[in-house]
Amino acid sequence: MKIKNVFIAGALLVSVLTFAQKDELKALKKIYNKSVPTASELADYKANLSKLESVAVEEADKVSLNYYKSVYPLLEVASIGAEPTAVQLQKIFSIKAISDLANGFNSTLEYEKKSGKKVFTDDIKTKVALIKPRLVNAAVDYGKQDKFNESSAILYSAYLMDKTDQENLYFAASYAVNGKNYTKALEYYYELKNLNYSGEKTLYYAVNKANGTEDYFGEDKNTRDNYVKVLSTHEKPRDEKVISRKGEIYKNIALILVEQGKIGEAKQAILDARKANPDDTSLLITEADFYLKEKDFASYTRIVNEALAKDPNNVQLVFNLGVISADSGKYDEAEKYYKRAMEIDPKYFDAYLNLSELKLRADKDFVDQMKKLGTSDADNKKFDVLRAKQIANYKDTLPYLEKGVELRPDNDAVKRTLLGVYQALEMTDKYKALKAKL
Structure with a gap:
């Protein structure tokens, strides 16, 4: 009971x-x-x-x-x-x-x-x-x-x-890197790696006839084409390819591992990535960048040559090699790659922009040296020599900036840089004409 x-x-x-x-x-x-x-x-x-x-x-x-x-x-x-x-x-x-x-x-x-x-x-x-x-x-x-x-x-x-x-998830990882939360960033990058995420896609644009602005249609090609071909409200369609982000992801995994003192794991991560994605040239860039940072110049040269042999006319690849070289202080090599990118694609805006920036880096050195000079005859002569080199550098940079403005007339940053060069070269008429467009 x-x-x-x-x-x-x-x-x-x-x-x-x-x-x-x-x-x-x-x-x-x-x-x-x-x-x-x-x-x-x-x-x-x-x-x-x-x-x-x-x-x-x-x-x-x-x-x-x-x-x-x-x-x-x-x-x-x-x-x-x-x-x-x-x-x-x-x-x-x-x-x-x-x-x-x-x-x-x-x-x-x-x-x-x-x-x-x-x-x-x-x-x-x-x-x-x-x-x-x-x-x-x-x-x-x-x-x-x-x-x-x-x-x-x-x-x-x-x-x-x-x-x-x-x-x-990709941008969560990127922000974590910016916030120096490398543990989270590595966790997110590994998840992206396991998902085989590349981010490769094509984005579609067209100019609105009513207001002259370029409208963004995301990845929707059909809608963009409908506005251009059927409704006729838009013109000048433009496609923009977003390259694979795998190289960047694996590169950041390697860099974080290096930051954590895990050099062997970093190198292995890149090698594993290349084995899994043998046709992804962005991973060649990542490996080249890794060797450059490790000051393994022999391996760096080998990988660069391998990349160029595989795809010599890949403008993005050549441009990226320019970026890596510039970041590592190899300015002559960077200039060579940027100019090669322009040869492959004369409308490749980023190459003109980066080469201009690269050349104008020398301007700070000229200014710093001139500031240190006194008023003696010897110093005045040195000043004249430095000033002549500065002017020559401005003239050498000028065509790349002008081409940049021609390609992207809506880019105010490039226009302001060009204004500065016009002013330094006392090109008053061109300065006033460009100033009126800002």
């Missing part, structure tokens, strides 16, 4: 808990579905979360609890009614709240996929579509404030909400 009574008492307790859970879940669901919940309803919501936390025993109830808890910030935003301000959003969506929301979405989707019962799945997909652009904007805003680790955390949460959008 005692055993039977205990069994009945236990069954009664389970029954009471079950009813309690159902009541709390109903209350949470009712407030969750409100378009504009009141402050009182938000308080009830939190109270029911607290009650459910103490009685939820079944996996389904625990999943629901976790989901309802994670989406509380969304209810806070909804309670504002009107469009919330940036300050309000930043206060509600702390980095932790965003992370909890992403984890709540993920765990719920995984459970519902496993159980075959879709309760929140469709709603989550709708919410992700609305929230993700806001998260990306918030990450960019934090980045502008040099709060790189915050940007990284938000973008990683955005990636967790939609793992098909791997670009958010």
